[in-house]
Amino acid sequence: MAQQDTDKATPASTKEPAAGTNRRGVLRAVFGTFLGWGFAALGATTGLWAAASTRFMFPNAILQRPDRFKIGYPSDFPRDQVATGLKEKFGVWVVHGKYQGSEQIFALRTVCTHLGCITLWQENERKFKCPCHGSGFYIDGVNFEGPAPRPLERFAIGLADDGQLEIDKSKIFREELGQWDDPECFVVV
Numbered sequence: 001m002a003q004q005d006t007d008k009a010t011p012a013s014t015k016e017p018a019a020g021t022n023r024r025g026v027l028r029a030v031f032g033t034f035l036g037w038g039f040a041a042l043g044a045t046t047g048l049w050a051a052a053s054t055r056f057m058f059p060n061a062i063l064q065r066p067d068r069f070k071i072g073y074p075s076d077f078p079r080d081q082v083a084t085g086l087k088e089k090f091g092v093w094v095v096h097g098k099y100q101g102s103e104q105i106f107a108l109r110t111v112c113t114h115l116g117c118i119t120l121w122q123e124n125e126r127k128f129k130c131p132c133h134g135s136g137f138y139i140d141g142v143n144f145e146g147p148a149p150r151p152l153e154r155f156a157i158g159l160a161d162d163g164q165l166e167i168d169k170s171k172i173f174r175e176e177l178g179q180w181d182d183p184e185c186f187v188v189v
């Protein structure tokens, strides 16, 4: 009799809903898993988009500076010679010569100071010549014939940690302003 009372005391509703609860639990688990995957996919997509945007907005300017580059060791540039191999890619004449009695290596901009044509190096006449209106420049870059009003310009040049010459095209030095005395625009050899 006591046992019967115990059975009666157990509500019938606590047995039936157990199955429903399990079904809801399974559904919740499945839904939760899909939701988790969705958020994970969204997070990954957002991350990729952010990385691509950063790359687009800040191209090589951050990763590397295209206006600063190494060109080799001073010994690669023989005395009284103009290295012409950097003209096409970098717009630079590298000269191992003399300026006001000082033996130096310096980097001249290839652009004519008249109206901006690209100069040529004429080895037989030992001068830079502009094909547009005939301006001429000595090997040190100083103008001496034609309409160009001033010497070619120099870029900054120095020695990198590994001993190579390094040019920085973001800095320009003008002879007529007295800037060729700046040690940033030549390497003494």
Ligand code: FES
Pocket: 112, 113, 114, 115, 116, 117, 130, 131, 132, 133, 134, 135, 146, 147, 148
């Ligand atoms: S642009 Fe060089 S002489 Fe005119």
